[in-house]
Amino acid sequence: MTTLEAARAVGPGLDRVDAPMKVTGKAHYPNDFGYPGLVHAALVHSTVAAGRIRGIDTSAAETAPGVQAVITHLTAPRLEPGPMTLLGASPPTPFQDDRILHHGQHIAIVVASSPEQARHAASLVRVDYERSEPLLDVHDPRATVVENPWGLDSDRGDVDAGFAAADVVVGGTFTTPDNTNNPLGLMSTVASWNGDSLTVHDSTQWPHNVRATLAAVFKVPESGIRVLAPYVGGGFGAGLRVWPHVILTVLAARQVGKPVKLVLTRPEMFTSVGHRPDSVQQIRIGATRAGDLTAITHEGLSSVAMEDDDYEPVSLCSAVSYACPNVRTQDRQVRLNIPCPGSMRGPAEGQGNFALESALDELAHELGMDPVELRLRNYCEEHPLxxxxxxxxxxxxxxxxxxxxxxxxxxxxxxxxxxxxxxxxxxxxxxxxxxxxQVPCQARASLHRDGSADVRSAATDIGTGTYTIMTQLSAEQLGLDVSRVHFDLGDSDMPYAPQAGGSGLTSALGNAVGAACRNLIREFLDVVKDDADSPLRGAAPDEVSVSGGRIHRTGAPDQGESYTDILTRHGLEELSADGRSTPPQPDGGGMATxxxxxxxxxxxxxxxxxxxxxxxxxxxxxxxxxxxxxxxxxxxxxxxxxxxxxxxxxxxxxxxxxxxxxxxxxxxxxxxxxxxxxxxxxxxxxxxxxxxxxxxxxxxxxxxxxxxxxxxxxxxxxxxxxxxxxxxxxxxxxx
CATH class of the missing domain: 3.30.365.10 (Aldehyde oxidase/xanthine dehydrogenase, molybdopterin binding domain)
Structure with missing residues (x-):
């Protein structure tokens, strides 16, 4: 099955299809949603980084104007841990004991009739701590070191021999600090229970992960949970995990029996939704005078929270970037009393590339060689591993x-x-x-009797243009004008989609959308396969092309008919088809992805x-x-x-x-x-x-x-x- 070049829906710089909704204020973000009887939540945070809660006095908060509930670890029910995900373990479930693991940890949630009342009441909560000395420095000898947590360290060749053969060796210690994801839109959650059914509007980059996590934590069926995120005010990785404040909002809604909205403050964004972890990197590079790399060692040391498994192999880029015969990379993590890290745009590579490419520039200077020439000289035509x-x-x-x-x-x-x-x-x-x-993804395509198409998947668009490029791709695959295609996303009731992150959504979703559209054309061909009135009778998928809202035999535009004619003649209002994508294997087809x-x-x-x-x-x-x-x-x-x-x-x-x-x-x-x-x-x-x-x-x-x-x-x-x-x-x- 082919698509005529005349469609040309893909490639040109099409304006964003969601732009009119955004610039006119019609695009509803999570904090724009409300329900009858909606109440508001505010968080109380730990003012120490390590220790235990010896006592917590909520009496003044409970009697403050408008307060509906104050929930702490003393009054919260037992909740289950979140599930293992494609990105690792879920962050620790909140309010399950009296331990303090970092400054700013959520220790109470207050629900009141208005945001102002909730914030005021939260300020009235008094806490008595049993303090411990926090671990805050990756070089602290008391801190626990985690070695190679995901098994991604690499070692090829003989680095000692490689350095011995080098004419020039450069290197040093490179450091990068914590950075914080700061999307303009504050992360927000609105939760509403109806019996055992739950609807959640959340600033997430992965609706299905929120659904699966909430189902596990609250022990309810996934089928009873709907997560909505049609528009997200940025993310940069902050929306990839289900953070404790989301769970607390859902818990509060169940406890008070009303819909609850929680909007994080800007300071809370620094302690609640992850950050790029700091790194200390040791790198050495050896080369001949001619500029041929002989050895690279790259060791990364990063911080991680006390009970979290977020992992960024900052040294791994050195294992695959250049044609060097002797390379050793190693990453370790140090457990500290800090908020849970998380992905931030360019995770791991953003830190590791700084060390590697700076050291290469230093090597070029020592060799008196142009930095571009040095990189071309050590260009790897094959995947080094x-x-x-x-x-x-x-x-x-x-x-x-x-x-x-x-x-x-x-x-x-x-x-x-x-x-x-x-x-x-x-x-x-x-x-x-x-x-x-790239990970598996699903999509569904539907074509209606009026000649328009709906394509949907539970992905999110965090401002990257997913709405637009998937509309273009669907139009190309179906041979329709872009204006005739509506792409919908951000709803966990739609076919499964992975996270908008890791630079992998376009391929995963695009391939699923392509498969759904191709399967939809097969559905149309099945309808007319025995239709004596159809010029497409008996046509196979690889014998047809699509353009102008029509299916026709390839090379014979006059031997075809429109989607609308097929549906009308057969008394159908629409046809739908599902599609899925699966990632290529690392060595699939004898090539490295x-x-x-x-x-x-x-x-x-x-x-x-x-x-x-x-x-x-x-x-x-x-x-x-x-x-x-x-x-x-x-x-x-x-x-x-x-x-x-x-x-x-x-x-x-x-x-x-x-x-x-x-x-x-x-x-x-x-x-x-x-x-x-x-x-x-x-x-x-x-x-x-x-x-x-x-x-x-x-x-x-x-x-x-x-x-x-x-x-x-x-x-x-x-x-x-x-x-x-x-x-x-x-x-x-x-x-």
Whole structure:
């Protein structure tokens, strides 16, 4: 079965189909929903980082105006642990004992008639603690170290022999701080019980995970739970797990017998919905004078919460990025009294790439070799661990085309040699990869007698453009105009979809949508297979094409008929079909599944007297496989690059070393890149469809952020001669 090129629904920069709803205020986010009798919740938090609750006095809160209930570990029922998920274990279930594991831990929830009454009553709760000395430093010898928790450490060749054969060895310690996901929309949950049935509106990137978790925690059937998230105000990974506040909102709604709404405050976002964990990385790279890599060792040390299993293998990028015969990577975690970490855009690679690509730049400087040339010299044509050719890889073109577009040839390699008035000018670059990720997904497609189509799946659109690209893909697969297709998502009653995260949703969902649409055309052919009045009688799926709302024999547009005619003649209002996608195996078809690749080129300006750093321009060359919508894909890369600038220059979640309190949990204190910090940006896409999946896509959600920090730091070295090994890059490092 083929689709005529005339449809051309995929590829052009189609405007977002959900834009009119958003700009007119008709798009309803979780905190926009209400029910008759709705009441509101506020949280009470621990003011110590470790210990136990010796006593908790809720009497003043319980008698405050409008209060419906105050729930603590003393009054909460026994709840079950959340399930194991594709992303690991669920966070610990709240209110099950008196232990305090981190500062800001939820220890009570207050329900009242209004948000203001709930917050006021929450301030009246008094707590007596039995304090313990918190563990807050990854170097604390008392802390428990978790070795290789997911079995992702790697060791190939003989690294000792590799370093012995090296003419040049560089390396050092690189550190990255905690960063906090800060979507503009505050995470919100609205829960309403009707007997044993539950409806939840939640700021989630994965409705089915919320449904499965709530079913397990509250011991109710999944079939009785409906989770809705048609619009989510950003996420960046914060909505990938079912956090304790979601469970507490559902618990409160059951306890008071009314619908309950909870909207986190901005400070609560810093303790309640995860963060990018800090890292301390030791990296060494050896090479010959000709620039051939002989050995790499990369060790990562990251923090994790006391009773959580979130894991980010920051060193793994060094195992697969370059053609080096001797490589050892190792990751460890240290259990601390901190809030649970979680995925934040570009998890693991965002930290690990900074160390690897900075060290490579240092090696290029020591060798007197152009940084692009060094990377091309050690380019790996095959997956270094599997020994298989990539399903697609256009990283070489990313280097070459990105360098040309940026004007890399104008770079004087001598540090401090380029100036613009008083400003020192630096050029820096970094290679980028982000691993393949795809899991099973399902979708359903329906075609109605009026010629319109509905396609649906329980995925979410966190601003990435899923509504739009899936509408385009459905239109192409069915041969319809985009205006005739309605794509719906964000409802756990729809066919199963995985999380919007890991740069894997487009391929998983797109392949499922493609399969559903192809199966729907088969349904139409089955209807007319014995129809003497149909020019498609007896036609097989591989003998037809679709365009203009019609199915016709390939190469014979006049031998066909419209969907509408088939449905009308057979007395049918609509036909529907389901489709599913399954991920390719790592060695399926004798090839290694490839994620996205890219190259980042950055120009910075540094004022040597004031230590001011400005990013002047960025060129991103990206191999994202088949690009379904260049406009939304470009926006993804631009947005990721802005996040990378934030990681490089501004973002650091500051925890008080004595108390464990997050000291900058507001937008007044936690710095992010704003308009004035965002330079001229150019994005170019190279390469073509990926062979591993039917629709040829990869994912571009994360690859935009990865590499920015290293490219900025490398540009700073070129401008000043200072090698930056700690993020964010601050004024004191440049003076």
């Amino acid at each position: 599997l020994g298989l050719p990539w399903s697609s890889k256009a990283l070489r073109d990313c280097y070459l085309q990105g360098a040309e577009r940026f004007g890399w040839s104008r770079r004087d390699p001598r540090p401090g040699s380029m100036r613009d008035g008083r400003w020192l000018v630096g050029y820096g670059m970094a290679g980028v990869s982000y691993p393949h990720y 490839a994620g996205a690749f890219g190259a980042k080129f950055v120009e910075v300006r540094v004022d040597p007297d004031l230590g001011l750093l400005r990013v002047a321009r960025v060129v991103s060359a990206i191999d994202g496989g088949r690009i379904l919508n260049e406009k939304t894909a470009t926006s993804q890369i631009v947005g990721g690059t802005v996040g990378g600038i934030g990681q490089a220059m501004f973002e650091e979640t500051a925890t008080d070393p004595g108390t464990g309190r997050i000291a900058n949990a507001t937008f007044g204190d936690y710095l992010v890149a704003v308009n004035a910090d965002v330079p001229d940006m150019e994005v170019i896409f190279v390469g073509g469809p990926d062979r591993a999946t039917p629709i040829g896509t990869k994912g571009v959600g994360e690859v935009g952020l990865v590499g920015v920090a290293a490219a900025v730091a490398n540009a700073v070295h070129h401008a000043t001669g200072r090698r930056i090994r700690s993020l964010p890059i601050t004024i004191d490092q440049l003076l």
